[in-house]
Amino acid sequence: MSELEYDPRLYTGALNHREDHAPGDEPEESAGHWVRNSNLGLGFSIVLTAASFWAVGSHLIYGPAIPVALIVLAIAQMGVHLVFFLHVTTGPDNTNNVLALAFGVLVVFLIVAGSIWIMNHLTHNMMPVEQLMQMQPF
Amino acid sequence: MSDTGLPAAIEALRRVREDPHRLGHRAHGAEAPVEGAGHGATGPANKRIVVGYGFWIFLLSDIVMFSCFFAAFAVQRDATAGGPGPRDIVELPRVALETGALLLSSYTCGLSFAATNARNKLWTQIFLLITGLLGLAFVGLELQEFISLASRGITPQRSGFLTSFFGLVGLHGLHVTVAGMWLATMMAQVQLKGFRREIIHRLICFNLFWHALDIVWIGIFTIVYLMGSGA
Numbered sequence: 001m002s003e004l005e006y007d008p009r010l011y012t013g014a015l016n017h018r019e020d021h022a023p024g025d026e027p028e029e030s031a032g033h034w035v036r037n038s039n040l041g042l043g044f045s046i047v048l049t050a051a052s053f054w055a056v057g058s059h060l061i062y063g064p065a066i067p068v069a070l071i072v073l074a075i076a077q078m079g080v081h082l083v084f085f086l087h088v089t090t091g092p093d094n095t096n097n098v099l100a101l102a103f104g105v106l107v108v109f110l111i112v113a114g115s116i117w118i119m120n121h122l123t124h125n126m127m128p129v130e131q132l133m134q135m136q137p138f
Numbered sequence: 139m140s141d142t143g144l145p146a147a148i149e150a151l152r153r154v155r156e157d158p159h160r161l162g163h164r165a166h167g168a169e170a171p172v173e174g175a176g177h178g179a180t181g182p183a184n185k186r187i188v189v190g191y192g193f194w195i196f197l198l199s200d201i202v203m204f205s206c207f208f209a210a211f212a213v214q215r216d217a218t219a220g221g222p223g224p225r226d227i228v229e230l231p232r233v234a235l236e237t238g239a240l241l242l243s244s245y246t247c248g249l250s251f252a253a254t255n256a257r258n259k260l261w262t263q264i265f266l267l268i269t270g271l272l273g274l275a276f277v278g279l280e281l282q283e284f285i286s287l288a289s290r291g292i293t294p295q296r297s298g299f300l301t302s303f304f305g306l307v308g309l310h311g312l313h314v315t316v317a318g319m320w321l322a323t324m325m326a327q328v329q330l331k332g333f334r335r336e337i338i339h340r341l342i343c344f345n346l347f348w349h350a351l352d353i354v355w356i357g358i359f360t361i362v363y364l365m366g367s368g369a
Contacts, residue, residue: 022190024251024346034252042245049237053230056364067365074360078353085248085349097194104198108205115209 023086023097041084048077186339193343197350200313204354207306211362217298224366227287227303233363236279237355240314243272244352251345257333262341263325269348270321273314280311303362310358313351320344 026033052073055066082088088097126132182188215224250265284304287293294304324337324344331337 022187022342023194024349025186025190025342031252031256031258034255035249038245038248038252041248042241045241045244049241052360052364053234056230056367070360070364074356077356081244081349081353081356085244085352086346096191100191100195100198104201107202111202111205112209112212116212119213 021093023088026087037084037087041080044080044084045077048073048080052077185335186342189339190342190346193346197346201350201354204306204309204357207302207309208357208361211302211306214298214302219297219299221297221300222292223299224303224362227292227300228363228367229283230363230367232279232283233359236276237359239272239276239279240352240355243269243276244349246272247345247348251341254333254338254341259328259332262328266321266325266328270318270325273318273321273348277311277314277318280307284308307358307362310351310354313354317344317347317351320347 052070055061055069055073061069082101088094088101090098183191246265246268250262250269253261253265292300294301321344324340327337327340
């Protein structure tokens with residue numbers, strides 16, 4: 001007997017409201033809920049993307065602050081994507097998803113910040129290239 | 139849960155005190171455990187949860203790989219070796235078009251999953267097709283950019299900066315290309331096999347992958363293109 005025959009609930013694939021669910025998946029089956037989430041996500045993303053492209057071209061923002069503004073806008077938009085497109089929430093049925101995400105963010109932070117930090121120090125402490133060239137035995 | 143016969147209010151108080159954030163419990167209090175929920179009492183979780191969660195872990199590892207390319211780009215950003223720098227290779231109008239195409243494709247991908255949940259094959263296929271065409275437009279624009287750069291002698295072997303640039307942007311473009319092939323496969327499977335359980339699992343994973351590619355692109359258009367054009 002196959003798995004499908006004795007458990008019709010598994011066949012429909014419908015999720016129970018009281019069980020965990022993976023990102024991008026929710027017990028909600030009504031299409032309206034998914035469409036509303038997509039609309040909200042698209043709306044917020046358009047606003048944030050437009051703000052990013054505007055910030056680069058405008059002269060209203062203090063020059064050195066532009067990269068900071070861009071990074072803040074990018075992180076905000078990633079948050080919008082996570083919430084409205086990937087359906088990651090803070091609910092108890094999402095604990096596993098959020099914990100995995102937090103670990104991923106930690107690793108990404110270590111790799112990026114660590115690389116920049118170490119390589120900057122290396123560049124800083126390295127002998128200038130001209131002197132290095134002179135030391136080569138030709 | 140407990141069957142001590144305590145009044146419900148006291149029982150609720152005890153639960154809140156022992157586990158204020160309900161980490162080990164369901165949101166709806168003391169009920170019989172759900173079969174397949176994966177909370178230990180009734181065995182492993184449903185396939186749908188396990189598949190989706192496993193793919194989530196893969197996506198996070200994929201994002202860690204992208205972060206290595208981002209780190210390489212950040213380190214090599216000034217290593218232009220006298221060649222073209224970030225400011226010389228960025229064309230903002232094309233990047234705006236690419237961003238729009240990918241964002242819209244993420245949106246239509248979400249709509250296709252709404253149609254999947256409504257078990258509507260026609261709209262699922264229509265939205266998947268639009269998603270695929272927008273993805274194709276994105277890849278086309280990126281190829282055009284690479285070809286126009288190469289025609290100006292700007293190729294990966296020119297400098298450390300260009301190596302990291304083509305590596306990062308090319309890796310993302312490769313992901314979108316592969317995802318496009320996956321999308322075509324999924325459309326064929328939906329058409330021929332219908333909304334079977336495993337097909338829906340694959341659609342969930344495909345949705346996750348496509349949205350994750352859009353998230354990575356947010357990082358690329360911000361750090362590589364916008365910050366390259368301005369600073």
